[in-house]
Amino acid sequence: MFHYGPNTMTMRLNHFKNFLLIVFSFGLISVCCAQNTPAPQTPDQQSAAQATAPPSPLTTPSITGPLQAAPPIVFDGGPLGKLDLNGIVSGMGLWQGNHISGDDVGQAALSNGQLFVQKTNGWWQFYVQAGAYNILALGTPFLPTDKALTDFYGPVPVAYAKLVPGKNTSIEIGALPTLMGAEYTFDFENMNIERGLLWNQENAVNRGIQLNQTMGKFTASISWNDGYYSNRYSWLSGSLTYTEGPHSLSFIGMGNLGETRRQTLATPVQNNGSMYALIYTYTKGSWIVQPYYQYSSVPTNPNVGVVHGASTNGGAVLVNRTFKHGFSLAGRGEYIGSTGSSTQNSVNLMYGPGSAAWSITLTPTFQYQRFFTRGDLSFVRATSFTPGDVFGPHGTDPNQPRGVIEVGFLF
Numbered sequence: 273m274f275h276y277g278p279n280t281m282t283m284r285l286n287h288f289k290n291f292l293l294i295v296f297s298f299g300l301i302s303v304c305c306a307q308n309t310p311a312p313q314t315p316d317q318q319s320a321a322q323a324t325a326p327p328s329p330l331t332t333p334s335i336t337g338p339l340q341a342a343p344p345i346v347f348d349g350g351p352l353g354k355l356d357l358n359g360i361v362s363g364m365g366l367w368q369g370n371h372i373s374g375d376d377v378g379q380a381a382l383s384n385g386q387l388f389v390q391k392t393n394g395w396w397q398f399y400v401q402a403g404a405y406n407i408l409a410l411g412t413p414f415l416p417t418d419k420a421l422t423d424f425y426g427p428v429p430v431a432y433a434k435l436v437p438g439k440n441t442s443i444e445i446g447a448l449p450t451l452m453g454a455e456y457t458f459d460f461e462n463m464n465i466e467r468g469l470l471w472n473q474e475n476a477v478n479r480g481i482q483l484n485q486t487m488g489k490f491t492a493s494i495s496w497n498d499g500y501y502s503n504r505y506s507w508l509s510g511s512l513t514y515t516e517g518p519h520s521l522s523f524i525g526m527g528n529l530g531e532t533r534r535q536t537l538a539t540p541v542q543n544n545g546s547m548y549a550l551i552y553t554y555t556k557g558s559w560i561v562q563p564y565y566q567y568s569s570v571p572t573n574p575n576v577g578v579v580h581g582a583s584t585n586g587g588a589v590l591v592n593r594t595f596k597h598g599f600s601l602a603g604r605g606e607y608i609g610s611t612g613s614s615t616q617n618s619v620n621l622m623y624g625p626g627s628a629a630w631s632i633t634l635t636p637t638f639q640y641q642r643f644f645t646r647g648d649l650s651f652v653r654a655t656s657f658t659p660g661d662v663f664g665p666h667g668t669d670p671n672q673p674r675g676v677i678e679v680g681f682l683f
Contacts, residue, residue, distance in 0.1 A: 362680020624658025
């Protein structure tokens with residue numbers, strides 16, 4: 273796991289910068305909403321407007337309940353043609369028990385201050401996602417928003433060109449969302465605010481080229497990329513999804529066909545391994561039910577510092593139930609275990625070689641038009657851990673409870 277030790281003055285400066293980001297983002301929303309507010313209409317204009325259906329929310333970025341995206345702001349991009357604009361601004365507060373040394377019991381941050389600009393028609397299209405974000409995950413220390421930008425994917429985390437040579441075929445080139453996993457990178461896309469323990473093993477954004485093909489009830493994607501943001505293009509990823517009514521079943525696989533010594537916060541030791549997942553999704557009416565299984569392996573490779581390899585096996589169930597008047601409740605339960613031992617000098621993939629952990633998360637949500645508020649109540653427990661690699665000031669406490677609240681606008 274990752275440890276950070278900012279002194280008190282640095283933490284206060286980070287909080288102040290986060291506050292400025294929040295103020296700036298709310299100001300930006302006010303400008304956008306003001307520019308998008310229609311002028312008073314004549315009766316003829318009102319009749320014409322009623323005859324025109326309002327734009328529907330776009331499918332990008334992907335959102336798996338409970339939050340609902342707003343219809344895009346459509347504007348003329350000149351030589352680029354008609355463009356769509358969406359965005360989100362949100363802030364969060366965090367309380368956690370058994371925080372590690374250098375972390376804090378309470379934290380606050382701008383969780384999102386992002387704009388999404390895209391062209392969704394014609395034979396060439398594009399998507400650009402820019403702004404501030406915070407990637408909060410279970411079982412890892414809190415990272416301030418400004419550090420998330422510099423240590424992960426920068427102020428433009430996702431941006432790609434999209435070629436559409438046929439109705440059911442597309443090619444994407446650029447910084448792309450990973451094909452792996454049931455949870456997305458940014459919190460507004462997911463059922464829960466915090467990403468889970470299985471997500472901690474996955475990559476999030478990779479740079480490369482991706483081919484997508486739809487064949488009846490099957491959708492397939494294959495990608496050549498840099499894996500865990502390594503800037504070394506030796507990864508092959510693929511997914512195959514079968515959809516029948518409210519049911520879908522996806523198989524996803526990815527692996528490094530070479531080796532990379534590079535290691536950063538965005539490029540962990542898992543960059544020299546492989547991963548597979550099987551995901552079932554049921555979506556009907558007010559229910560989303562999504563169980564999945566995940567396996568990963570980092571083989572022995574002294575050239576990249578892995579003296580003895582290890583693997584993980586994990587499973588999770590995500591559930592969301594939507595109620596009336598904008599309320600919903602999401603839950604996630606998961607378990608993941610790793611192989612290896614300290615005596616073998618095995619690579620550490622979790623809380624020490626051979627460790628395991630389970631978690632449970634509940635997320636009530638309320639959304640009214642563009643405004644939303646939601647909260648996480650989560651608990652993580654590690655087992656078979658190595659002292660010093662878990663929670664508390666000395667890294668010896670196996671438990672970590674958390675409470676998170678997030679408030680924001682989707683536009």
